[in-house]
Structure formats: structure tokens, C-alpha cells
Amino acid sequence: MEIKAFEKKIYLSSPTMHGDEMLYMNKAYETNWMSTVGENINAVEGLMCDYTGTAHSVALSSGTAALHLAMKLAGVKRGDRVFCSDMTFAATVNPVVYEGGIPIFIDSERDTWNMDPVALEKAFELYPEVKVVVAVNLYGTPAKLDELCAVCEKHGAVLVEDAAESLGASYKGRQTGSFGTYNVISFNGNKIITGSSGGVLLSDDGAAIDSARKWSTQSREDAPWYQHTELGYNYRMSNVVAGVVRGQMPYIDKHIAQKKAIYERYREGLKDLPVTMNPYDGNLCEPNFWLSCLLIDEAAMCPQHRTDTGSTYTPEKGKSCPDMIIERLAKYNAEARPIWKPMHLQPFYSDCAFVTAKGEGRNAANVDTDIFTRGLCLPSDNKMTKDEQDMVIEIIRSCFRGY
Numbered sequence: 001m002e003i004k005a006f007e008k009k010i011y012l013s014s015p016t017m018h019g020d021e022m023l024y025m026n027k028a029y030e031t032n033w034m035s036t037v038g039e040n041i042n043a044v045e046g047l048m049c050d051y052t053g054t055a056h057s058v059a060l061s062s063g064t065a066a067l068h069l070a071m072k073l074a075g076v077k078r079g080d081r082v083f084c085s086d087m088t089f090a091a092t093v094n095p096v097v098y099e100g101g102i103p104i105f106i107d108s109e110r111d112t113w114n115m116d117p118v119a120l121e122k123a124f125e126l127y128p129e130v131k132v133v134v135a136v137n138l139y140g141t142p143a144k145l146d147e148l149c150a151v152c153e154k155h156g157a158v159l160v161e162d163a164a165e166s167l168g169a170s171y172k173g174r175q176t177g178s179f180g181t182y183n184v185i186s187f188n189g190n191k192i193i194t195g196s197s198g199g200v201l202l203s204d205d206g207a208a209i210d211s212a213r214k215w216s217t218q219s220r221e222d223a224p225w226y227q228h229t230e231l232g233y234n235y236r237m238s239n240v241v242a243g244v245v246r247g248q249m250p251y252i253d254k255h256i257a258q259k260k261a262i263y264e265r266y267r268e269g270l271k272d273l274p275v276t277m278n279p280y281d282g283n284l285c286e287p288n289f290w291l292s293c294l295l296i297d298e299a300a301m302c303p304q305h306r307t308d309t310g311s312t313y314t315p316e317k318g319k320s321c322p323d324m325i326i327e328r329l330a331k332y333n334a335e336a337r338p339i340w341k342p343m344h345l346q347p348f349y350s351d352c353a354f355v356t357a358k359g360e361g362r363n364a365a366n367v368d369t370d371i372f373t374r375g376l377c378l379p380s381d382n383k384m385t386k387d388e389q390d391m392v393i394e395i396i397r398s399c400f401r402g403y
């Protein structure tokens with residue numbers, strides 16, 4: 001196959017619209033509910049409860065806002081330590097700090113690339129006072145949720161499930177976004193479905209969701225004037241944004257099927273290379289396949305040197321590395337990205353503890369640094385055609401052929 005640059009950029013994951021979105025956005029316009037109140041917002045809340053099987057929900061301006069309100073509901077106070085996924089987007093963790101909490105990062109396991117229940121148990125041995133755990137389902141693959149829930153329960157801690165990337169993924173037949181006491185979904189532009197922005201906080205605790213709804217609309221009391229007994233936020237979802245989400249919801253299963261086909265085509269097309277895909281156990285869970293990722297075998301890694309802001313690598317015949325593949329795909333107008341850089345490696349969080357399955361782990365070998373070093377996210381856009389993906393695969397193959 002002759003390698004040619006893509007005329008139209010192949011994105012990692014971009015919004016996929018269907019037309020229904022315009023209908024509901026227009027309805028907001030025609031009825032003049034151009035506001036953070038309206039029918040679309042109520043509809044989104046109902047749809048999300050039905051889809052995830054969670055009793056109550058509040059639609060918010062972003063997944064980050066939902067995580068922030070989850071921290072308040074979980075009772076995180078200044079100086080409190082909170083166990084957090086380490087290999088994730090910073091938005092999982094930053095809300096801990098908004099409330100003055102201190103994140104402690106937990107290493108991942110290799111079976112799902114999510115928080116390791118063994119490391120979490122270790123962390124409770126080291127910090128038995130901790131009462132809140134924030135765990136992500138990375139790239140749409142459910143974490144070992146039974147094990148994580150059991151460890152949390154054993155230690156009387158509240159689980160906050162960051163399901164921002166995993167809407168539609170299920171674990172033992174149950175939807176993600178329903179395992180935590182508080183659960184977070186995101187409708188950011190690159191997620192499995194989008195509102196252009198937006199998020200939802202879900203819980204079976206109706207009083208908690210009522211509190212979050214009140215905080216999200218500036219904590220107004222029931223009074224003739226603006227009366228406040230609590231600190232407020234402007235975190236409510238817009239009725240226009242909710243219209244987009246409402247229009248996307250009927251297509252979520254289609255998006256997941258497309259993402260799964262992309263994942264399987266990569267697995268097939270790359271199977272004789274010294275690489276593996278982001279793993280999952282099909283007997284336990286069904287991911288939403290939001291992003292397809294690669295992990296390069298250790299023996300097939302050419303030397304790659306990363307600093308805080310850049311990277312260099314030394315090509316070797318038959319070997320490659322993430323930054324070489326990302327660079328080459330970019331050259332042909334396709335977007336790939338490094339794995340989320342672990343939080344324990346972020347300068348902003350350099351003072352925070354990091355716990356692996358073996359104990360305190362800042363200076364020890366760990367899973368997250370290894371996956372970050374050898375892994376990358378591949379172009380996973382729904383709209384990528386089979387021919388385009390074949391070309392992406394050919395470009396990746398060329399990286400291992402020599403230089």
C-alpha cells in the first residue's frame with residue numbers, strides 16, 4: 001500500500017452529529033428557553049437516569065463541575081486526603097484540590113489500566129483515615145469495580161466513579177456511572193456522545209442530588225429575594241447544550257458499535273506487530289471502546305527520551321516508540337496522542353504521595369509510568385472510513401519496518 005497524506009484530518013475523536021440535535025436546539029430557541037432552565041435539561045436528566053439505572057441526576061455545565069460537586073457531597077474538607085486514579089485526565093483530580101483536599105495517587109493494574117484494588121488496599125494500610133476514593137474508567141474500559149467497591153466498603157469510604165469517558169460501558173451487565181455513591185458523566189466534545197460541553201452527576205441519593213442542584217444554581221434559598229445560607233456556583237447545564245445531548249442520546253449505541261469496530265480492526269491489522277491493544281476481560285465487562293490504544297512490547301521499544309515539555313527518540317530497525325508513531329501519523333494528517341500522563345509525574349502534583357501494590361511508590365517501578373512510556377492513543381474517530389483506517393494501520397506498520 002502506498003502511504004499518502006490524508007486530505008481531511010483524521011481526528012482522535014471528534015463530535016459526530018446526526019441532525020436531531022438541531023431539532024432540540026431549535027425547540028429551545030423557538031420557545032425562548034435560552035437559559036439554564038427548560039425541557040431539554042429535564043429530558044437529559046431523565047434519559048441519563050434511565051440509561052445508567054441510577055435513580056437521580058442533575059445536568060451540569062461540565063464533567064469537572066460534576067466532580068467538584070461530588071467532592072462537596074462526599075464531604076472533602078481542607079486537609080483531607082483523597083485516594084485518586086493516577087493515570088487519568090487532570091479533571092479527575094483537580095476538584096479534590098478545589099475543596100482543599102490532598103490527592104494521593106494510586107497505581108493501575110495491567111488488566112484494565114485502571115486503579116489497582118491491591119494498591120488501594122495498600123493505601124488504606126498507609127492512610128487508614130481516608131474517606132473518599134475517586135476512580136476512573138479509562139478510555140471507556142470499566143475498572144475492577146467489584147473489587148474497588150469492596151475495598152471502599154471495608155474501609156467505610158465513599159466511591160466517586162469518574163465515568164466521564166465510559167458512558168455506555170457495562171461491568172457484569174450493569175452500566176458504569178452507577179457503581180459509585182456519586183457518579184460523573186461528561187459531554188465534552190470528544191466523548192462518546194457530546195453536548196459540545198456539559199456533564200451529569202448521578203446518584204441513588206435523592207437528597208444529595210437536590211443539594212447539588214441547589215449549589216449549581218447559586219444556592220438560592222426559597223425566599224422572595226436572593227437569600228443564601230450556603231456557598232453557590234454557576235454550574236447548571238444550558239438548555240441549548242441539553243438539546244444537543246438529547247439529540248445525541250438515540251445514537252449512543254451506534255457510536256459504541258462504530259468504536260468497537262475500530263478497536264477490532266486495529267487488533268486484527270496490528271496483530272503480527274510487537275504490540276497489544278488496551279486490554280479488557282470480555283467475560284466481565286463490555287467497554288464503550290471510546291479510544292483504541294496501543295502498548296508497544298518492551299523488546300520492540302527504540303530509545304525514547306521525554307523531558308517535561310518535549311521528546312526525542314533514536315530509530316532502530318524493527319523497533320518503534322509512541323512518540324515516533326504519533327509524529328509519523330501527524331505527518332500524514334492523522335491525530336494520535338500519548339496516554340494520559342500520570343498525575344504523580346505532573347509537576348503540579350509533585351508533593352503528593354503515590355501508592356503502588358508494593359506500598360509507597362514515588363521512587364519505585366510502577367505500572368502507570370510504564371504504560372505512559374510504551375502506550376499511545378490511536379485515531380478513533382467514528383467517521384473514519386475502513387480505507388482510512390487501513391492507511392492509519394499501514395503508517396503504524398511502517399514505523400516498525402526500519403527508518
Ligand SMILES: *Cc1c(COP(=O)(O)O)cnc(C)c1O
Nearest residue numbers: 062063064089091092164186188
Ligand atoms: C473529559 C473528562 C473529564 C472532564 O469532563 P469535562 O466535561 O471536560 O469537564 C473528567 N474526567 C475524565 C477522565 C475525562 O476524560
